[in-house]
Amino acid sequence: MNSDRRSPAFWLLAAFFAAYVLFLYGPMLVIVVLSFQGPDGGLTFPMRSMSLHWFHKLAEGLGTVDISSALKRSLGLGLTVMAFTVVFSVLAGLAFRKKLRFANVLFFTVVASLIMPSIIVSLGIGLEFRLLDGAIKKMLETFGMESALENYGTALGIYTSALGAHLTWTLPFGLLIMFAIFNRFNPAYEEAARDLGATPWQTFRHVVLPLIAPSVVGIGMFGFTLSWDEIARTTQAIGDVNTLPLELQGLTTTVTTPSIYALGTVTMVVSFLVMGLAMGLSTLLAKRQQAKRDT
Amino acid sequence: MSTNTSPTLPAASTPGRTLAAWWQALPLTTVFVLFFLIPLALVLMVSFWDYNQYEMLPGFTFKNYISVFEGCLSRNESGDLCVTLKTYLSTFKFCLLVWALTLVIGFTVSYFLAFHVKSSGMQVVLFVICTIPFWTSNVIRMIAWVPLLGRNGLVNDFLVGYGMVDQPIEWLLFSNFSVVLAFVHLFTTFMIVPIFNSMMRIDRSLIEAANDSGASGWQTLWNVIVPLCRTGIIIGSIFVITIVMGDFVTIGVMGGQQIASVGKIIQVQTSYLQFPLAAANAVVLLAIVLMIIWALTRMVDIRKEL
Numbered sequence: 001m002n003s004d005r006r007s008p009a010f011w012l013l014a015a016f017f018a019a020y021v022l023f024l025y026g027p028m029l030v031i032v033v034l035s036f037q038g039p040d041g042g043l044t045f046p047m048r049s050m051s052l053h054w055f056h057k058l059a060e061g062l063g064t065v066d067i068s069s070a071l072k073r074s075l076g077l078g079l080t081v082m083a084f085t086v087v088f089s090v091l092a093g094l095a096f097r098k099k100l101r102f103a104n105v106l107f108f109t110v111v112a113s114l115i116m117p118s119i120i121v122s123l124g125i126g127l128e129f130r131l132l133d134g135a136i137k138k139m140l141e142t143f144g145m146e147s148a149l150e151n152y153g154t155a156l157g158i159y160t161s162a163l164g165a166h167l168t169w170t171l172p173f174g175l176l177i178m179f180a181i182f183n184r185f186n187p188a189y190e191e192a193a194r195d196l197g198a199t200p201w202q203t204f205r206h207v208v209l210p211l212i213a214p215s216v217v218g219i220g221m222f223g224f225t226l227s228w229d230e231i232a233r234t235t236q237a238i239g240d241v242n243t244l245p246l247e248l249q250g251l252t253t254t255v256t257t258p259s260i261y262a263l264g265t266v267t268m269v270v271s272f273l274v275m276g277l278a279m280g281l282s283t284l285l286a287k288r289q290q291a292k293r294d295t
Numbered sequence: 296m297s298t299n300t301s302p303t304l305p306a307a308s309t310p311g312r313t314l315a316a317w318w319q320a321l322p323l324t325t326v327f328v329l330f331f332l333i334p335l336a337l338v339l340m341v342s343f344w345d346y347n348q349y350e351m352l353p354g355f356t357f358k359n360y361i362s363v364f365e366g367c368l369s370r371n372e373s374g375d376l377c378v379t380l381k382t383y384l385s386t387f388k389f390c391l392l393v394w395a396l397t398l399v400i401g402f403t404v405s406y407f408l409a410f411h412v413k414s415s416g417m418q419v420v421l422f423v424i425c426t427i428p429f430w431t432s433n434v435i436r437m438i439a440w441v442p443l444l445g446r447n448g449l450v451n452d453f454l455v456g457y458g459m460v461d462q463p464i465e466w467l468l469f470s471n472f473s474v475v476l477a478f479v480h481l482f483t484t485f486m487i488v489p490i491f492n493s494m495m496r497i498d499r500s501l502i503e504a505a506n507d508s509g510a511s512g513w514q515t516l517w518n519v520i521v522p523l524c525r526t527g528i529i530i531g532s533i534f535v536i537t538i539v540m541g542d543f544v545t546i547g548v549m550g551g552q553q554i555a556s557v558g559k560i561i562q563v564q565t566s567y568l569q570f571p572l573a574a575a576n577a578v579v580l581l582a583i584v585l586m587i588i589w590a591l592t593r594m595v596d597i598r599k600e601l
Contacts, residue, residue: 043442092322123574127574
């Protein structure tokens, strides 16, 4: 492999790689194409003319399922998870650079959460909130607050249990990225800022943050897209309303029109938009950083 | 509950810098205590509880574990294994198949990227191409196989059209085959990323040294590259195995809700509000997954390599 001419092994491996990429993207492409199926078309090829018919059908709603509110819930949860993931990961990333007792225990807990079968985490969070419900009801009963007791439903919800469940999935990624960032980070910049009399906050705000900003955008992207597509950890921890991927999973058994492909295309477009925005923002921040250093 | 994260609070006498570190780690720690450690402890606790049709009944009983393993000590009259063993055997079978396939594909793809793609810019682009689908919905990537593998799908059209088979093949979709295919499609990324990462850290002069000493390509691959990316292989294996062991979404959708899996059993039991029984199953699953991870990490010191 040292010669300049490509060896036969190279071409063999290149063909394997190409086949893998085709395997990876081919089916997704099929979904996108089929979602533009004409009104008479079905779930499979051939295409019977092109139209946006199934997107219109999707906008009208699929049977009893309210797609637009599921979409709003997923967006809201995704953005919240993104914000928490960015803030908590950056803070924890800074903490791990200092002397932190139990740093090992915390690190292994985070990694354990990453490789824990999701159904177990999901079941545990579901149980936690059910037991919490029981405790709250008992308390209301003891204090004789009958009306509050009657109105009380459950603590399970999008911004309680589901948010927690999503964070156990996104934060490990965020923390690992922070480790990667700070492995390459030169502390001399911070020392310089300190020597010039900057407070810890000023050092962070004007020196550290601009330097790590491009990668922090990546953490935000992880946070949003991982939450946007999450199913396994949400199933037992969501309460009585569903996010978009859960609706989608339910629809796989009941919907037999290309509307489901249209829904797939829509969620894919959102994922790609977020990825594209994040990459663009990240490059922009890195460029500005470079420009500042050059002047 | 949120105030009871005592191990995270600094002692009063610790210096200011350590105190700041704890404050910074506190939000993350709180999340994992509240939504990971306490839930796991509750799963263990509830697995010893009793239940009726409406609610869980606090107590201490081995009833749930006994019913998980009911009939497992001896074969029943018809010579069948008990449900739990059968389910685990089928899950292990998926695990082994998916692990072997993702490992071979992941290793080959990483090897091509790391050692055959010369420009580092191209390397990054191709690597990103391999990881992008990871950020899109798993369910969509699963149902994407329907128009290809279905009875009237592209594959069957092709096979029938060219006269290779007389009638459409039925086992392409909603079968063991489609489950394994979907797993490989979804999770090979988990192999590529760590293996590629370890390969990029291999000192290229070691490979030159192997070449100079007259090692053949295969010898270099087997005796130099494979041992040096062992960490990546083990990390990838842990990801793939833990995912397949606990999965219920992929097996559900791609198996046409017909194939049993441990995760599926837990999910079904919770839908009948049999939480203590589901918890007992979860504890058994967790114990088995931990044993597999323990065995895998015996082979490599992951802490040293991070």
